[in-house]
Amino acid sequence: MSRLYTVDAQAVAAERAFRAIAILALVLPLCLLALLFGGTLIDGFSRLSFDFLSGFPSRRPEEAGILPALAGTMALMLLTAAMAIPVGVGAAIYLEEYAPPGKITTLIEVNIRNLAGVPSIIYGLLGLEVFVRSLQMDRSLIAGACTLALLLLPMVVMASREALRTVPRMYREAAWALGAEKWTGIRRVVLPMCLPGILTGVILSLARAIGETAPLITLGALTYVSFLPTSLKSAFTALPIQIFNWTSRPQAGFHVAAAAGIVVLLTMMLLLNATAIVLRMRLQKKVTW
Amino acid sequence: MVEPRMKVQGLKAWFGSSIALRDIDLDIADKQVTAIIGPSGCGKSTFVRCLNRMHEVTPNARAEGKVLLDGKDIYDPAVNPVALRRYVGMVFQKPNPFPTMSIRENVLAGLTLLGTRAKDESGLVERSLRQAALWEEVRGGLDRPGVSLSGGQQQRLCIARALAMEPEVLLMDEPCSALDPIATAKVEELILELRRRYTIVIVTHNMQQAQRVADTTAFFYMGSLVEHAATTKIFGNPTERRTADYVSGRFG
Numbered sequence: 391m392s393r394l395y396t397v398d399a400q401a402v403a404a405e406r407a408f409r410a411i412a413i414l415a416l417v418l419p420l421c422l423l424a425l426l427f428g429g430t431l432i433d434g435f436s437r438l439s440f441d442f443l444s445g446f447p448s449r450r451p452e453e454a455g456i457l458p459a460l461a462g463t464m465a466l467m468l469l470t471a472a473m474a475i476p477v478g479v480g481a482a483i484y485l486e487e488y489a490p491p492g493k494i495t496t497l498i499e500v501n502i503r504n505l506a507g508v509p510s511i512i513y514g515l516l517g518l519e520v521f522v523r524s525l526q527m528d529r530s531l532i533a534g535a536c537t538l539a540l541l542l543l544p545m546v547v548m549a550s551r552e553a554l555r556t557v558p559r560m561y562r563e564a565a566w567a568l569g570a571e572k573w574t575g576i577r578r579v580v581l582p583m584c585l586p587g588i589l590t591g592v593i594l595s596l597a598r599a600i601g602e603t604a605p606l607i608t609l610g611a612l613t614y615v616s617f618l619p620t621s622l623k624s625a626f627t628a629l630p631i632q633i634f635n636w637t638s639r640p641q642a643g644f645h646v647a648a649a650a651g652i653v654v655l656l657t658m659m660l661l662l663n664a665t666a667i668v669l670r671m672r673l674q675k676k677v678t679w
Numbered sequence: 680m681v682e683p684r685m686k687v688q689g690l691k692a693w694f695g696s697s698i699a700l701r702d703i704d705l706d707i708a709d710k711q712v713t714a715i716i717g718p719s720g721c722g723k724s725t726f727v728r729c730l731n732r733m734h735e736v737t738p739n740a741r742a743e744g745k746v747l748l749d750g751k752d753i754y755d756p757a758v759n760p761v762a763l764r765r766y767v768g769m770v771f772q773k774p775n776p777f778p779t780m781s782i783r784e785n786v787l788a789g790l791t792l793l794g795t796r797a798k799d800e801s802g803l804v805e806r807s808l809r810q811a812a813l814w815e816e817v818r819g820g821l822d823r824p825g826v827s828l829s830g831g832q833q834q835r836l837c838i839a840r841a842l843a844m845e846p847e848v849l850l851m852d853e854p855c856s857a858l859d860p861i862a863t864a865k866v867e868e869l870i871l872e873l874r875r876r877y878t879i880v881i882v883t884h885n886m887q888q889a890q891r892v893a894d895t896t897a898f899f900y901m902g903s904l905v906e907h908a909a910t911t912k913i914f915g916n917p918t919e920r921r922t923a924d925y926v927s928g929r930f931g
Contacts, residue, residue, distance in 0.1 A: 490738075563733065563771065568788060568840065569764040578791060583779055
């Protein structure tokens with residue numbers, strides 16, 4: 391029985407070492423993030439005020455405000471979500487529930503996966519050619535939203551499919567065995583079960599799109615806008631564009647404004663992510679299995 | 680024997696290219712319990728899933744032959760399988776009440792899924808839960824989630840959900856295999872009660888269960904029906920050697 395009391399010192403050391411590495415891997419990025427956010431906050435703190443949020447851009451850095459960019463970003467996000475969510479979730483439902491398994495379906499799946507990895511500037515070029523030029527939308531809000539919607543679609547499709555797949559097949563069969571049409575079963579049983587997952591995925595993809603700069607610059611979003619978007623055809627700017635513009639100015643005052651803009655953008659992203667978490671927790675309380 | 684409610688004639692079923700059922704002929708008596716026994720993979724589940732055309736919802740699965748319900752072939756091309764399933768209810772191996780629905784909503788789920796409503800919903804809920812011997816246990820909390828019940832209660836909730844559709848035939852695919860002995864005893868008691876009003880086909884791995892609940896028992900082996908006779912005969916004095924070997928535990 392003496393074997394019960396032996397301790398393998400080497401195994402214990404390895405265990406400790408691995409645990410330390412794992413903790414380091416977690417803490418290091420968090421520290422970097424905190425450092426970055428903290429640094430930006432300190433840099434931009436002097437400009438963070440209601441005037442900054444409600445002001446228009448100006449040649450004088452200490453007067454420059456962010457309102458048109460903020461309004462542009464919000465309008466972009468609403469329009470993008472309105473286009474990408476129905477199409478993306480619909481495509482996911484088709485692929486997951488209806489598409490017959492086969493070569494064509496596999497081809498579509500592989501392509502969606504690849505599209506999610508395409509650099510966003512390519513989407514910008516596509517948007518420039520298709521929406522701005524061919525469809526003559528000009529450098530408008532709607533052209534920007536269409537481009538961002540295309541960028542989001544693969545992510546929304548993949549997140550929704552992932553969510554649909556978490557619903558065990560036995561619930562679909564239970565619905566069909568009660569005499570439900572396929573679609574009714576999906577709508578009344580499957581979708582309510584995976585709604586938290588779909589919502590989380592969609593919001594997280596939106597949070598990513600909110601920071602996209604490259605496609606909007608390619609598209610020709612303006613960098614100096616002293617009016618608010620009034621229609622779908624309005625010229626527009628967005629937070630990342632405004633920040634990009636300010637950082638490329640020589641005056642130090644604009645760099646402070648840029649830091650304050652970054653804080654606003656990061657806050658919006660964190661708010662979106664928090665919404666995703668809250669929604670998921672609230673909905674999951676109702677859905678337990 | 681009682682006049683059959685369902686007549687199965689020359690039923691064959693496949694999964695892709697592999698055959699799961701070979702030429703099954705079987706009569707299912709009205710208002711009796713027919714048990715289907717046999718070793719794993721012998722086609723028991725496939726057989727009951729052919730009786731409400733659930734077999735074909737599995738990708739690449741298909742079936743051929745005749746299954747007469749009250750004289751009408753359910754495999755007739757004019758028959759809508761979705762409509763058929765309202766008359767032939769089914770209870771699955773694992774209790775599967777809908778997780779997003781309350782107890783009450785689960786009982787009414789069949790109607791909700793059809794897009795209709797009962798005239799007297801509360802009456803239907805109470806009647807179905809009483810028939811499933813669950814009413815007394817849940818009457819105080821019909822708005823609690825269906826999945827908050829114990830496993831045995833969940834299975835009886837699924838039975839209530841099937842009964843609320845007032846089916847002609849009730850198919851049960853190993854309804855007790857995920858339940859403990861006490862919950863199993865309750866479901867078996869319930870089956871004997873339901874037998875007065877419904878025609879029941881039950882797949883079971885448990886030979887004692889077949890003897891306790893079934894009027895007739897069919898023994899399946901490797902996709903074929905070996906023998907179908909009164910339960911007492913199958914377990915007491917079967918005609919086929921293979922049946923005798925299986926029920927006495929010499930194989931399977």
